[in-house]
Amino acid sequence: MSYVGWNSKPEIVWDRPGFKQGVTIYRTLEGSRYAWRVPFDGVVTQAMAADLLCVSVMSINNWVRAGKLNELQVDGPSLIPLHEIKRVKGILDSQGRLYSE
Numbered sequence: 001m002s003y004v005g006w007n008s009k010p011e012i013v014w015d016r017p018g019f020k021q022g023v024t025i026y027r028t029l030e031g032s033r034y035a036w037r038v039p040f041d042g043v044v045t046q047a048m049a050a051d052l053l054c055v056s057v058m059s060i061n062n063w064v065r066a067g068k069l070n071e072l073q074v075d076g077p078s079l080i081p082l083h084e085i086k087r088v089k090g091i092l093d094s095q096g097r098l099y100s101e
Contacts, residue, residue, distance in 0.1 A: 013025075
Protein backbone atom coordinates (compact mmCIF):
# COMPACT_ATOMS: atom_id res chain seq x y z
CA MET A 1 0.00 0.00 0.00
CA SER A 2 1.33 3.38 -0.94
CA TYR A 3 0.86 6.51 1.11
CA VAL A 4 1.43 9.00 -1.70
CA GLY A 5 -0.99 11.85 -1.17
CA TRP A 6 -2.11 10.58 2.24
CA ASN A 7 -2.14 14.12 3.54
CA SER A 8 -4.50 15.35 0.82
CA LYS A 9 -7.29 17.52 2.20
CA PRO A 10 -10.48 15.51 2.64
CA GLU A 11 -13.79 16.70 1.23
CA ILE A 12 -16.39 16.50 4.00
CA VAL A 13 -20.08 16.35 3.10
CA TRP A 14 -22.57 16.46 5.98
CA ASP A 15 -26.03 15.01 5.37
CA ARG A 16 -29.10 17.16 5.82
CA PRO A 17 -29.32 18.44 9.42
CA GLY A 18 -31.44 16.41 11.78
CA PHE A 19 -31.33 13.63 14.31
CA LYS A 20 -30.10 11.07 11.79
CA GLN A 21 -27.44 13.28 10.20
CA GLY A 22 -24.39 11.35 9.04
CA VAL A 23 -21.32 12.39 7.13
CA THR A 24 -19.38 11.25 4.06
CA ILE A 25 -15.66 11.87 3.78
CA TYR A 26 -14.06 11.82 0.32
CA ARG A 27 -10.32 11.52 -0.27
CA THR A 28 -8.28 11.31 -3.44
CA LEU A 29 -5.30 8.96 -3.27
CA GLU A 30 -3.10 8.31 -6.28
CA GLY A 31 -5.77 9.59 -8.64
CA SER A 32 -8.54 7.40 -7.20
CA ARG A 33 -11.39 8.88 -5.18
CA TYR A 34 -12.51 7.05 -2.04
CA ALA A 35 -15.61 7.68 0.06
CA TRP A 36 -16.09 6.75 3.68
CA ARG A 37 -19.66 7.00 4.94
CA VAL A 38 -20.23 7.39 8.67
CA PRO A 39 -23.86 6.80 9.73
CA PHE A 40 -25.52 8.92 12.41
CA ASP A 41 -24.78 6.29 15.06
CA GLY A 42 -21.26 5.49 13.84
CA VAL A 43 -17.86 6.09 15.36
CA VAL A 44 -14.66 7.67 14.06
CA THR A 45 -11.00 7.49 15.05
CA GLN A 46 -9.18 10.48 16.52
CA ALA A 47 -7.58 11.20 13.13
CA MET A 48 -10.94 11.28 11.35
CA ALA A 49 -12.40 13.40 14.18
CA ALA A 50 -9.57 15.88 13.62
CA ASP A 51 -10.44 16.05 9.90
CA LEU A 52 -14.14 16.55 10.64
CA LEU A 53 -13.51 19.32 13.18
CA CYS A 54 -10.63 20.94 11.22
CA VAL A 55 -8.24 20.71 14.18
CA SER A 56 -5.07 18.74 14.88
CA VAL A 57 -5.01 15.17 16.17
CA MET A 58 -3.21 16.48 19.27
CA SER A 59 -6.16 18.78 19.99
CA ILE A 60 -8.52 15.81 19.82
CA ASN A 61 -6.23 13.79 22.08
CA ASN A 62 -6.03 16.65 24.60
CA TRP A 63 -9.84 17.11 24.60
CA VAL A 64 -10.35 13.37 25.21
CA ARG A 65 -7.86 13.39 28.09
CA ALA A 66 -9.46 16.51 29.59
CA GLY A 67 -12.94 14.99 29.34
CA LYS A 68 -14.23 17.63 26.91
CA LEU A 69 -14.77 15.00 24.20
CA ASN A 70 -16.16 11.60 25.17
CA GLU A 71 -14.75 8.41 23.68
CA LEU A 72 -15.79 4.78 23.70
CA GLN A 73 -13.72 2.62 26.02
CA VAL A 74 -12.53 -0.28 23.87
CA ASP A 75 -9.30 -2.22 23.40
CA GLY A 76 -7.38 -0.68 20.54
CA PRO A 77 -7.65 2.77 19.00
CA SER A 78 -9.72 5.52 20.55
CA LEU A 79 -13.21 5.66 19.01
CA ILE A 80 -15.36 8.76 19.19
CA PRO A 81 -19.13 8.63 18.49
CA LEU A 82 -20.35 10.88 15.67
CA HIS A 83 -22.89 12.54 17.99
CA GLU A 84 -19.93 13.80 20.07
CA ILE A 85 -18.31 15.22 16.94
CA LYS A 86 -21.56 17.03 16.06
CA ARG A 87 -21.85 18.40 19.62
CA VAL A 88 -18.29 19.76 19.60
CA LYS A 89 -18.70 21.06 16.02
CA GLY A 90 -21.69 23.10 17.18
CA ILE A 91 -19.65 24.58 20.03
CA LEU A 92 -16.70 25.36 17.77
CA ASP A 93 -18.95 26.96 15.13
CA SER A 94 -20.66 29.20 17.67
CA GLN A 95 -17.79 30.02 20.08
CA GLY A 96 -14.66 29.42 18.00
CA ARG A 97 -13.04 27.22 20.65
CA LEU A 98 -13.89 24.47 23.12
CA TYR A 99 -14.14 26.04 26.56
CA SER A 100 -13.96 24.14 29.83
CA GLU A 101 -17.33 23.44 31.34
